[in-house]
Amino acid sequence: MPALTLRRAAARAGVSHAAPAHHFDGLPGLLTAIAARAFQIFADTMEAASTAAGPDPFARLVGLCDGYLAFASQHHGLFHVMFVSPEVDRDDPALTPHSARAYLLLRATCLPFAAPDATEDAVLETAVWSMVHGYASLTFNTNQGKRRSYVLAPDFAALLKELFAARRGQ
Amino acid sequence: MPALTLRRAAARAGVSHAAPAHHFDGLPGLLTAIAARAFQIFADTMEAASTAAGPDPFARLVGLCDGYLAFASQHHGLFHVMFVSPEVDRDDPALTPHSARAYLLLRATCLPFAAPDATEDAVLETAVWSMVHGYASLTFNTNQGKRRSYVLAPDFAALLKELFAARRGQ
DNA sequence: CACAGCGCCTTGACACTGTCAAGCAAATCC
DNA sequence: GGATTTGCTTGACAGTGTCAAGGCGCTGTG
Numbered sequence: 001m002p003a004l005t006l007r008r009a010a011a012r013a014g015v016s017h018a019a020p021a022h023h024f025d026g027l028p029g030l031l032t033a034i035a036a037r038a039f040q041i042f043a044d045t046m047e048a049a050s051t052a053a054g055p056d057p058f059a060r061l062v063g064l065c066d067g068y069l070a071f072a073s074q075h076h077g078l079f080h081v082m083f084v085s086p087e088v089d090r091d092d093p094a095l096t097p098h099s100a101r102a103y104l105l106l107r108a109t110c111l112p113f114a115a116p117d118a119t120e121d122a123v124l125e126t127a128v129w130s131m132v133h134g135y136a137s138l139t140f141n142t143n144q145g146k147r148r149s150y151v152l153a154p155d156f157a158a159l160l161k162e163l164f165a166a167r168r169g170q
Numbered sequence: 171m172p173a174l175t176l177r178r179a180a181a182r183a184g185v186s187h188a189a190p191a192h193h194f195d196g197l198p199g200l201l202t203a204i205a206a207r208a209f210q211i212f213a214d215t216m217e218a219a220s221t222a223a224g225p226d227p228f229a230r231l232v233g234l235c236d237g238y239l240a241f242a243s244q245h246h247g248l249f250h251v252m253f254v255s256p257e258v259d260r261d262d263p264a265l266t267p268h269s270a271r272a273y274l275l276l277r278a279t280c281l282p283f284a285a286p287d288a289t290e291d292a293v294l295e296t297a298v299w300s301m302v303h304g305y306a307s308l309t310f311n312t313n314q315g316k317r318r319s320y321v322l323a324p325d326f327a328a329l330l331k332e333l334f335a336a337r338r339g340q
Numbered sequence: 341c342a343c344a345g346c347g348c349c350t351t352g353a354c355a356c357t358g359t360c361a362a363g364c365a366a367a368t369c370c
Numbered sequence: 371g372g373a374t375t376t377g378c379t380t381g382a383c384a385g386t387g388t389c390a391a392g393g394c395g396c397t398g399t400g
Contacts, residue, residue, distance in 0.1 A: 001387085006358065016379045018359080023377080027358065083311065084254055120332075126305075127329040131297060134304025141253065159297040163333050171358085176387065186350045188388080193348080197387065 028087040032095055035088045038078035039098035045071045046105055057112035062157050064109045065132045069156060072136035131159060173247065198257040202265055205258045208248035209268035215241045216275055227282035232327050234279045235302045239326060242306035301329060
């Protein structure tokens with residue numbers, strides 16, 4: 001049984017069993033609305049962690065990724081809805097502004113490391129985005145409540161240093 | 171409605187509606203058995219792509235990751251069961267040998283790039299593992315059948331070159 | 341050979357799910 | 371003031387996983 005159910009949400013809200021389906025236009029609509037709100041909190045978390053990290057560009061990027069991972073660790077139900085749930089319509093105009101804001105935040109934080117030729121920064125930001133998302137997916141993917149069996153030992157900051165090894169000296 | 175259903179599997183197999191649940195000990199058991207078989211195919215795909223890439227260590231790693239991404243792209247239902255489905259028991263002794271084989275394959279392919287101090291290779295293999303998994307998750311995550319809205323433009327090989335920029339000259 | 345044990349499946353039921361059609365009451369609009 | 375829209379309720383339906391009970395045939399044993 002899924003963790004979120006239209007009928008249980010209705011019972012908790014004290015309305016009839018079909019009210020949520022009517023209000024949100026079915027289960028996909030409810031999940032899409034949840035994803036939109038979650039992306040908002042997600043972007044807020046990353047932004048706060050990044051600005052709290054001070055002025056150094058690399059420290060800001062580490063902070064941003066820490067915010068990413070903190071969100072995935074603390075709200076991994078929302079994380080699942082945002083990135084995995086097949087029911088949500090990720091092109092919904094109520095959702096795209098917030099997901100775009102999260103992505104642009106990462107893009108902006110990667111900008112100080114852009115290479116002279118303009119094409120390579122897309123490579124770099126995609127590398128960071130993929131790495132932090134994969135790290136989060138592999139680390140915080142719960143297995144019926146308990147952690148994953150093959151843990152990923154190193155801190156993410158170590159991976160980031162590895163990726164930026166050639167660039168940081170610039 | 172989920173894509174896989176005990177009752178539809180029973181109908182397709184021509185048995186009674188409760189036979190699969192009895193045989194596999196419930197839906198989690200069926201999904202775990204599927205995941206075990208999928209990890210087998212997954213490891214085979216990566217191994218074949220890696221050995222087909224020739225003797226150069228970096229080419230072999232690119233090949234392995236191409237195999238990873240090819241599998242995720244072609245069998246993303248299996249990919250979902252392997253890494254996402256909350257019902258599968260990823261510590262099941264029928265599953266762990268195959269998932270471990272896949273991981274050790276990646277580990278072995280990263281070994282030629284290990285640093286002199288023995289701890290850093292875990293960082294490197296975790297970086298590759300996270301990056302390729304995140305890239306696959308973000309790229310091939312279907313949205314009701316159609317591709318994701320925010321596509322990741324660069325090829326994965328470019329990301330890998332970025333990660334190994336400081337090492338390849340060795 | 342007879343028979344108990346057992347593995348594999350079937351049958352039937354139960355609680356629960358999302359979705360839909362019909363209806364109803366209140367607010368809104370012309 | 372009547373028509374229309376909006377938001378919810380009610381009731382039904384098909385479909386789901388799971389469980390208990392039972393049957394049927396094989397197997398091993400006396």
